[in-house]
Amino acid sequence: MKVEVSERGFFGEFGGAYVPEMLYPNVKELQQRYRAVIDEVGFQRELRELLHDYAGRPTPLFKARKLSARYNTEILLKREDLLHTGSHKINNTLGQILLAKRLGRTRIIAETGAGQHGVATATVCALMGLHCVVYMGEVDMARQALNVARMRLLGAEVRGVSSGSKTLKDATNEAMRDWIANPHDTHYIIGSVVGPHPFPDMVARFQSVISAEIAQQCEERGGRRPTHVIACVGGGSNAMGAFYHFVDDERVKLIGVEAAGCGLASGRSAATTALGKSGILHGSRTLFMQTSDGQVEEAHSISAGLDYPGIGPQHAYLHVSGRVSYVSVTDQESLMGARILARDEGIIPALESAHAIAYLSQAELTPEDRVVVIVSGRGDKDMETYIKSFGEGISDEI
Ligand SMILES: *Cc1c(COP(=O)(O)O)cnc(C)c1O
Numbered sequence: 001m002k003v004e005v006s007e008r009g010f011f012g013e014f015g016g017a018y019v020p021e022m023l024y025p026n027v028k029e030l031q032q033r034y035r036a037v038i039d040e041v042g043f044q045r046e047l048r049e050l051l052h053d054y055a056g057r058p059t060p061l062f063k064a065r066k067l068s069a070r071y072n073t074e075i076l077l078k079r080e081d082l083l084h085t086g087s088h089k090i091n092n093t094l095g096q097i098l099l100a101k102r103l104g105r106t107r108i109i110a111e112t113g114a115g116q117h118g119v120a121t122a123t124v125c126a127l128m129g130l131h132c133v134v135y136m137g138e139v140d141m142a143r144q145a146l147n148v149a150r151m152r153l154l155g156a157e158v159r160g161v162s163s164g165s166k167t168l169k170d171a172t173n174e175a176m177r178d179w180i181a182n183p184h185d186t187h188y189i190i191g192s193v194v195g196p197h198p199f200p201d202m203v204a205r206f207q208s209v210i211s212a213e214i215a216q217q218c219e220e221r222g223g224r225r226p227t228h229v230i231a232c233v234g235g236g237s238n239a240m241g242a243f244y245h246f247v248d249d250e251r252v253k254l255i256g257v258e259a260a261g262c263g264l265a266s267g268r269s270a271a272t273t274a275l276g277k278s279g280i281l282h283g284s285r286t287l288f289m290q291t292s293d294g295q296v297e298e299a300h301s302i303s304a305g306l307d308y309p310g311i312g313p314q315h316a317y318l319h320v321s322g323r324v325s326y327v328s329v330t331d332q333e334s335l336m337g338a339r340i341l342a343r344d345e346g347i348i349p350a351l352e353s354a355h356a357i358a359y360l361s362q363a364e365l366t367p368e369d370r371v372v373v374i375v376s377g378r379g380d381k382d383m384e385t386y387i388k389s390f391g392e393g394i395s396d397e398i
Pocket of ligand 1: 116233234237238306
């Protein structure tokens, strides 16, 4: 099967562009122009150069020997944590800033939760000399003070959002409002495969460099394709990028790992495919966690990047069609995953990525398998959580 977007922006029943009338001209222009702009040879060349020289691509595909021995299989880690700014988010922000320039935009807005997407956006705006405004819930600003400081040092204006729960979904609403008010000079860089068409398809294309590299790197190692590709899912951009070139090859098992938070039945979770229902969230039809009267439910995860109540429409489609298996891992299990990766391989992962690692302990794998796990980001931003969680036990056996 394929995850091709339809003319009107759908993947099966999911996707589309459900936006207020005021936003329609902006979205329409993007829909009409994004493919021509990003497929153009000069654009591709400039993006390739920036990904290589500025962001640090290609990222290594590292054979994790001790992790492989632990789970009695072959485990290869795709090291997105080694990229500039510390995660895969830079793949998308570089692509979108080049698009914005070609559309003649001079001002960039973005929403951010944990601050990783905000930092990646502030970074590319500094690089390209464009004015940058990042919307962030006040609760998140307090939790992620370091990333707020990074964005400001990079020259971005961080605007606190005090409505609703003062977190990511409120910041997203505020960014949408800004875009409506400033349709002519402003481009909105959305941080995952979510939002109205064309964002999910466009962001997936920018992140698809991950699976293009994996395919090539496997080719260089004797040509054997992965049997499994495993990635964590917040909105789903690193996972979509990692699955992209493998979706049509049914031999490759694709596994998305969601955050179960305190447990699926706890009421404090972010496991959308297990708990969500179909509806309209942030401009597209997708699955998200809802109250009985259809309101967006608060999500919980120990990792701020997975703490989102929905998933992108491609993932909703891949879930319903059965092509991708979605599983979940709790806060506690993810902490264990982080510790295992640190001790076995000398790599401290972001808490988001630790979910993908933690899933290895439940997966049914054989010595003949070749398992690629995406390390979507590095763990520096999560040190406070690691210290709090492990406390005195930081040196415990794993
Ligand atoms: C933002 C983030 C995620 C979650 O976003 P996706 O769009 O699901 O990839 C995962 N890992 C890291 C390190 C992040 O910063």
